[in-house]
Amino acid sequence: MLDLRWIRENPDAFDAALLRRGAEPLSAVVVELDESRRKLQTELQTAQARRNEAAKAIGKAKAAGEDADALIREVSDLKASVQEMEASERDMAARMDDLLAGIPNVLKDDVPDGADEDDNVEVRRFGDVPSFDFEPKEHYELGEALGMMDFETAAKLSGSRFVVTSGQIARMERALAAFMMDVHTEEKGYLEVSPPVMVRDHALFGTGQLPKFEEDLYKVDTGSYMIPTAEVPLTNLVRDSILSEEELPRRFTAHTLCFRSEAGSAGKDTAGMLRQHQFAKVEMVSITTPETSNEEHERMTGCAEDILQRLGLPYRVMVLCAGDTGFGARKTYDIEVWLPGQDRYREISSCSVCGDFQARRMKARYRPDGEKGTRFVHTLNGSGLAVGRTLIAVMENYQQADGSIVVPEVLRPYMGGLEKITK
RNA sequence: GGAGGGAUGGCUGAGCGGUUUAAAGCGGCGGUCUUGAAAACCGUUGUAGGGCAACCUACCGGGGGUUCGAAUCCCUCUCCCUCCGCCA
Numbered sequence: 001m002l003d004l005r006w007i008r009e010n011p012d013a014f015d016a017a018l019l020r021r022g023a024e025p026l027s028a029v030v031v032e033l034d035e036s037r038r039k040l041q042t043e044l045q046t047a048q049a050r051r052n053e054a055a056k057a058i059g060k061a062k063a064a065g066e067d068a069d070a071l072i073r074e075v076s077d078l079k080a081s082v083q084e085m086e087a088s089e090r091d092m093a094a095r096m097d098d099l100l101a102g103i104p105n106v107l108k109d110d111v112p113d114g115a116d117e118d119d120n121v122e123v124r125r126f127g128d129v130p131s132f133d134f135e136p137k138e139h140y141e142l143g144e145a146l147g148m149m150d151f152e153t154a155a156k157l158s159g160s161r162f163v164v165t166s167g168q169i170a171r172m173e174r175a176l177a178a179f180m181m182d183v184h185t186e187e188k189g190y191l192e193v194s195p196p197v198m199v200r201d202h203a204l205f206g207t208g209q210l211p212k213f214e215e216d217l218y219k220v221d222t223g224s225y226m227i228p229t230a231e232v233p234l235t236n237l238v239r240d241s242i243l244s245e246e247e248l249p250r251r252f253t254a255h256t257l258c259f260r261s262e263a264g265s266a267g268k269d270t271a272g273m274l275r276q277h278q279f280a281k282v283e284m285v286s287i288t289t290p291e292t293s294n295e296e297h298e299r300m301t302g303c304a305e306d307i308l309q310r311l312g313l314p315y316r317v318m319v320l321c322a323g324d325t326g327f328g329a330r331k332t333y334d335i336e337v338w339l340p341g342q343d344r345y346r347e348i349s350s351c352s353v354c355g356d357f358q359a360r361r362m363k364a365r366y367r368p369d370g371e372k373g374t375r376f377v378h379t380l381n382g383s384g385l386a387v388g389r390t391l392i393a394v395m396e397n398y399q400q401a402d403g404s405i406v407v408p409e410v411l412r413p414y415m416g417g418l419e420k421i422t423k
Numbered sequence: 424g425g426a427g428g429g430a431u432g433g434c435u436g437a438g439c440g441g442u443u444u445a446a447a448g449c450g451g452c453g454g455u456c457u458u459g460a461a462a463a464c465c466g467u468u469g470u471a472g473g474g475c476a477a478c479c480u481a482c483c484g485g486g487g488g489u490u491c492g493a494a495u496c497c498c499u500c501u502c503c504c505u506c507c508g509c510c511a
Contacts, residue, residue, distance in 0.1 A: 037472095075491045
């Protein structure tokens, strides 16, 4: 949610920000609604003041045993118009809320222009793309050959975009999550959190998934939703609260399942477990002051990169262009891991700085030292990493000619010392 | 599923038809004192709109109603809690 006062005072900058995202200008609509609402509010308050004054005089007159009929008649007459104005004012406020709730965040100046993912800009690369003296396979070919990845059975149970893993592949997914969580909590200062994966609508409104992107979510019949990412519960941990400056930054991490309907992705990545309705992810969320959010963004991205480096997986970091940056983000880095089976880089993490956009939606504030009032905190979120996709990357990058998979050094303690997954 | 209780300013919590411009305590901010800190004492303390200065108005979970007048009475919705039942 953007600051209405900022829009009012910077209508041109507001329209320019929308234009960068390929959206139509809205300042005229917003400013007009805002002005008429405030004008009505003033009229309403004038009428209310007169009503209160008269009502008070009635009380006094009655107490003194005097006649108050004239005053009573005046207040009666005011009643209808006050009620009408109240209803109208409420309606305008609701329209303004709806309007603002659907407007995307303002991009940072250093976000490159562009329409879609083809315009994203590579920032850096790590690791050498491995060369094989055989034709590298895709993860599902490897997994099915090992007998540890079963898409057909999963389809019988749950439909498309599900998988059943078993044996050492299932264990490796668990090992990956445990490894990531240990690094973040023991070395990076994140607090381990085990949050609900089912949340109410207001939590999703807070992080920006609602009201605009409901079709991407699974809704259960009690009206709650399954989380599409642990960003939702972790960021909402500070909703409706006022933190002190000393307790910032707050850093949370969680290993959870995530659920996505993949409504707009029909036909995309249908093979394998790259794009599933249900997947595990380790998420990082930071709550910071406005002054430190940008450096926190770099730090968080580094935390995700560190996982890939320790796993020995080659990757590149992309900064998303204006057209590809998500609704609530001011700037996003995608980390793309090299998948030999696909012979290309694929997204494995996305780290975003949201400024006060989510904080305003969920009323998350802090009290700056030495200042009287409160300010909205800044929020950031990033995957560290998508566990299912990391499993894919390990399988494809560590595959051997015979279809076995070498277990990366750092994972072996989590897998009972196992060095290689074989049939 | 059954039966109750509750929602007041950053927090706790009074108020239950017009003397409330919403007590009081805590916290926050400023000050006195102190080498510094603590304690104590004094002052101050939200959001929004309008004049844009002292001021005025609205806001006691949301909406509706009763009334000349509602934080206070009635209806309704949402949420929270307690007990019983069932259950991991």
